[in-house]
Amino acid sequence: MRGRFGAGIVRxxxxxxxxxxxxxxxxxxxxxxxxxxxxxxTGVQVARHLAGDREFSRTFGAAEGLGPIFVAPACASxxxxxxxxxxxxxxxxFGRALAGGFDPMRTHGGPQVQNRAVLNYLAEVxxxxxxxxxxxxxxxxxxxxxxxxxxxxxxIALADPFxxxxxxxxxxxxxxxxxxxxxxxxxxxxLFDVEASRPVPVDGKYIGRFGKKGSAINLLHQTVTAYQQxxxxxxxxxxxxxxxxxxxxxxxxxxxxxxxxxSVVANVVFYLKTLKVPPRRNGDDPAVKLGxxxxxxxxxxxxxxxxxxxxxxxxxxxxxxxxxxxxxLLLHDMGPELDDRYTEGRATTxxxxxxxxxxxxxxxxxxxxxxxxxxxxxxxxxxxxxxxxGGEAATSRAAFRGLAxxxxxxxxxxxxxx
Amino acid sequence: xxxxxxxxxxxxxxxxLAQDTTLVQGGIYQRPYLVGNSRTAVGGYLEGNTxxxxxxxxxxxxxxxxxxxxxxxxxAVGRRLRFTSELEFEHGTEEIxxxxxxxxxxxxxxxxxxxxxxxxxxxxxxxxxxxxRYDVIERPLVSTEVLPATLSEVGLGIHGRFGRRATVxxxxxxLTNGLTDGVVNNGxxxxxxxxxKTEDRFAEDNNGSPAVSVRLAAQSRNWGxxxxxxxxxxxxxxxxxxVVVDSKRSLTMMAVDLTTAVGGxxxxxxxxxxxxxxxEALRESSGDRQWGGYLDVVAxxxxxxxxxxxxxxxxxxxxxxxxxxxxxxxxxxxLPRGDEIDAVTVGVSFRPVPxxxxxANYRNTWTRDLQxxxxxxxxxxxxxxxxxx
Numbered sequence: 001m002r003g004r005f006g007a008g009i010v011r012x013x014x015x016x017x018x019x020x021x022x023x024x025x026x027x028x029x030x031x032x033x034x035x036x037x038x039x040x041x042t043g044v045q046v047a048r049h050l051a052g053d054r055e056f057s058r059t060f061g062a063a064e065g066l067g068p069i070f071v072a073p074a075c076a077s078x079x080x081x082x083x084x085x086x087x088x089x090x091x092x093x094f095g096r097a098l099a100g101g102f103d104p105m106r107t108h109g110g111p112q113v114q115n116r117a118v119l120n121y122l123a124e125v126x127x128x129x130x131x132x133x134x135x136x137x138x139x140x141x142x143x144x145x146x147x148x149x150x151x152x153x154x155x156i157a158l159a160d161p162f163x164x165x166x167x168x169x170x171x172x173x174x175x176x177x178x179x180x181x182x183x184x185x186x187x188x189x190x191l192f193d194v195e196a197s198r199p200v201p202v203d204g205k206y207i208g209r210f211g212k213k214g215s216a217i218n219l220l221h222q223t224v225t226a227y228q229q230x231x232x233x234x235x236x237x238x239x240x241x242x243x244x245x246x247x248x249x250x251x252x253x254x255x256x257x258x259x260x261x262x263s264v265v266a267n268v269v270f271y272l273k274t275l276k277v278p279p280r281r282n283g284d285d286p287a288v289k290l291g292x293x294x295x296x297x298x299x300x301x302x303x304x305x306x307x308x309x310x311x312x313x314x315x316x317x318x319x320x321x322x323x324x325x326x327x328x329l330l331l332h333d334m335g336p337e338l339d340d341r342y343t344e345g346r347a348t349t350x351x352x353x354x355x356x357x358x359x360x361x362x363x364x365x366x367x368x369x370x371x372x373x374x375x376x377x378x379x380x381x382x383x384x385x386x387x388x389x390g391g392e393a394a395t396s397r398a399a400f401r402g403l404a405x406x407x408x409x410x411x412x413x414x415x416x417x418x
Numbered sequence: 419x420x421x422x423x424x425x426x427x428x429x430x431x432x433x434x435l436a437q438d439t440t441l442v443q444g445g446i447y448q449r450p451y452l453v454g455n456s457r458t459a460v461g462g463y464l465e466g467n468t469x470x471x472x473x474x475x476x477x478x479x480x481x482x483x484x485x486x487x488x489x490x491x492x493x494a495v496g497r498r499l500r501f502t503s504e505l506e507f508e509h510g511t512e513e514i515x516x517x518x519x520x521x522x523x524x525x526x527x528x529x530x531x532x533x534x535x536x537x538x539x540x541x542x543x544x545x546x547x548x549x550x551r552y553d554v555i556e557r558p559l560v561s562t563e564v565l566p567a568t569l570s571e572v573g574l575g576i577h578g579r580f581g582r583r584a585t586v587x588x589x590x591x592x593l594t595n596g597l598t599d600g601v602v603n604n605g606x607x608x609x610x611x612x613x614x615k616t617e618d619r620f621a622e623d624n625n626g627s628p629a630v631s632v633r634l635a636a637q638s639r640n641w642g643x644x645x646x647x648x649x650x651x652x653x654x655x656x657x658x659x660x661v662v663v664d665s666k667r668s669l670t671m672m673a674v675d676l677t678t679a680v681g682g683x684x685x686x687x688x689x690x691x692x693x694x695x696x697x698e699a700l701r702e703s704s705g706d707r708q709w710g711g712y713l714d715v716v717a718x719x720x721x722x723x724x725x726x727x728x729x730x731x732x733x734x735x736x737x738x739x740x741x742x743x744x745x746x747x748x749x750x751x752x753l754p755r756g757d758e759i760d761a762v763t764v765g766v767s768f769r770p771v772p773x774x775x776x777x778a779n780y781r782n783t784w785t786r787d788l789q790x791x792x793x794x795x796x797x798x799x800x801x802x803x804x805x806x807x
Contacts, residue, residue: 023780023797024471024472024477024797024798025472025473025474025475025795025796025797026475027474027475027476028474028475059605059606059607060605061600061603061604061605061606061613062599062600062603062604063600063604063605064605066603067603072703073603073607073703074607077607077703077788080787080789080791081791086788086789087748087750087751088702088703088748088750088751088788088789089703090750115699116697116699116700116703117697117699118603119599119602119603119654119655119664119667119697120599120654120655120656120663120664123697123699365791365792366789366791367789367791368751368753368756368789368790368791369790369791369792370751370753372751
């Protein structure tokens with residue numbers, strides 16, 4: 001009797017505490033989250049992935065080298081759950097148009113504002129002389145290993161800078177001027193390639209594929225740049241702290257450099273390379289399928305390519321695989337609607353690298369229950385994002401507007417399934 | 419008594435029988451000490467537990483930790499002079515700290531002068547936090563994650579009490595070196611006062627502006643004790659070698675604590691707020707206002723007769739708690755900032771003797787990140803012991 005009473009108390013308490021949920025939380029379904037490993041990794045690879053995951057989530061303090069100026073204290077601040085970023089950690093970049101081209105205003109702390117600073121230091125602001133200012137909302141990082149594994153030759157084949165096929169779409173390669181830094185970044189990356197499928201320099205320049213303007217050539221480049229520009233952390237490749245020009249040169253922090261050892265950088269890059277593909281939901285739903293057909297029919301899929309194929313890769317899951325990122329990794333003119341008068345590399349101020357749409361349906365789970373789309377998070381819904389598409393996308397936008405509301409909803413349902 | 423060593427129970431902490439009548443102010447003396455034939459007494463407590471938790475379906479499995487092994491020294495230095503200290507070993511020898519080392523000079527019960535390494539009385543828990551006094555294994559989140567318990571600092575001040583036996587009013591007022599720049603831009607990614615407890619604060623004040631802490635309390639035999647406390651002071655190193663190099667930035671903590679009993683059920687809780695003067699750019703991302711609270715309920719349900727044990731008691735235990743590390747809304751979205759934790763713990767405790775407790779807890783926490791994404795739940799079981807010696 002006493003035992004049954006005790007068991008009843010325990011059951012009652014469990015219900016009270018958990019709200020009728022299981023006693024311990026169950027894993028979310030695989031298609032509900034962006035984080036996770038490639039399915040075919042070995043135990044050793046999973047261990048390295050998890051080591052990188054810990055570093056990706058690690059929050060840096062001033063004592064560990066954060067700053068002295070920075071935007072966020074951790075990779076995961078901007079990429080919560082490997083998803084898209086929240087406006088609180090948006091990046092702001094600036095520059096000015098000169099007769100000879102676009103000036104990233106490095107002597108003024110450009111091209112990126114570090115809008116936060118450790119105590120007893122001075123955060124940056126956009127200088128008044130800047131003529132172009134762009135805000136960047138962090139992208140999701142799932143599946144980046146696949147995007148990196150697409151060979152340069154594939155991108156060269158996709159590019160159509162003069163719209164030779166006459167479809168109104170003229171994707172251009174982002175090309176970055178050669179430098180010792182890029183040469184070293186590429187050399188390190190190629191140390192582990194089984195086959196030199198990349199790079200294929202164009203006019204001696206590097207093909208960029210990561211970032212809103214495609215200004216990073218690979219994940220190592222993206223990672224060390226983010227450590228330095230977003231978090232104020234030095235690495236062997238970028239050993240200088242960002243400083244506020246208003247404070248003066250050499251006025252960095254007191255932490256010994258590099259603040260992030262190469263072993264940590266390597267683990268984080270491996271982590272990014274081996275994140276799973278953003279999962280789809282409801283892909284077999286007839287309505288979603290119909291929405292996909294409409295998506296292609298109105299021309300969206302010309303830039304948001306539904307399928308790409310990787311080149312050779314030492315990681316089995318990335319080796320010559322076809323995947324579905326909904327991007328062509330090329331620059332496209334998006335018209336005055338998205339022209340912030342700011343740019344990077346050879347992109348014009350209205351050109352943006354096609355944003356991958358995979359993971360779009362899981363954006364709000366990382367952005368605080370709302371969605372903030374396009375490069376700066378200005379669009380608060382998928383429909384609003386479509387409405388901001390101009391330039392090369394204007395024809396598709398017009399076609400979308402011309403659809404009956406129920407047909408538009410099919411496309412939106414399709415996009416939410418990605 | 420005259421020869422050799424005997425055990426003397428100076429006072430019994432948390433006597434599990436209904437209400438804890440230990441005054442928060444005098445709590446550091448209300449511990450069992452092993453007394454030798456000299457004027458110095460030695461005692462301490464041990465606290466350890468197992469952990470088995472699951473988050474999002476994943477668990478690191480079962481692990482065990484020895485949280486604390488603390489040694490007390492007490493000495494009646496003179497008729498009006500008392501010395502007490504506490505040496506803390508956390509997780510074996512992973513962290514060793516001199517938590518308390520103070521001297522009290524009693525001018526009268528109304529006025530006692532105190533100096534040394536002391537516990538600023540911000541909330542009751544910061545003063546009375548010995549593991550054996552609590553029936554829940556985890557310390558309250560508000561005490562460790564909002565307030566910086568255990569906060570011990572070098573300082574001096576006065577305390578005293580007034581009133582008849584039925585109702586006692588007490589006060590504490592201290593000047594201490596205060597917290598340091600680590601309260602922000604730390605490895606926690608948020609404002610966390612506990613990260614401002616750098617070791618060098620025992621050597622000097624980082625800015626030459628001491629912090630002030632005050633606690634006022636009333637205790638009644640009928641309804642227990644209620645206390646109000648405040649701690650305020652500059653935390654950043656705005657002055658270097660006498661030269662002012664930055665704006666002076668201050669923080670303020672306030673807390674209300676309550677210990678009472680309702681129908682034989684012990685109830686204990688605390689609510690605290692923190693506000694800081696942060697650079698504008700850090701306010702949203704780190705948090706310049708925080709608050710939290712907890713409520714413990716301990717209900718004795720069985721007093722078995724067990725040969726050789728003094729007053730054994732079994733209790734049902736519950737705690738609800740909430741902390742919000744970043745109060746306010748995002749300027750960019752006008753949506754509420756997240757960064758909050760809710761937790762509920764239920765369990766059973768068994769006190770074979772006063773001052774020793776076996777604890778079994780089932781704990782759930784729900785954590786929401788700064789961005790306000792869906793809460794992540796963790797749940798698990800803990801078994802633990804805590805005992806004075």
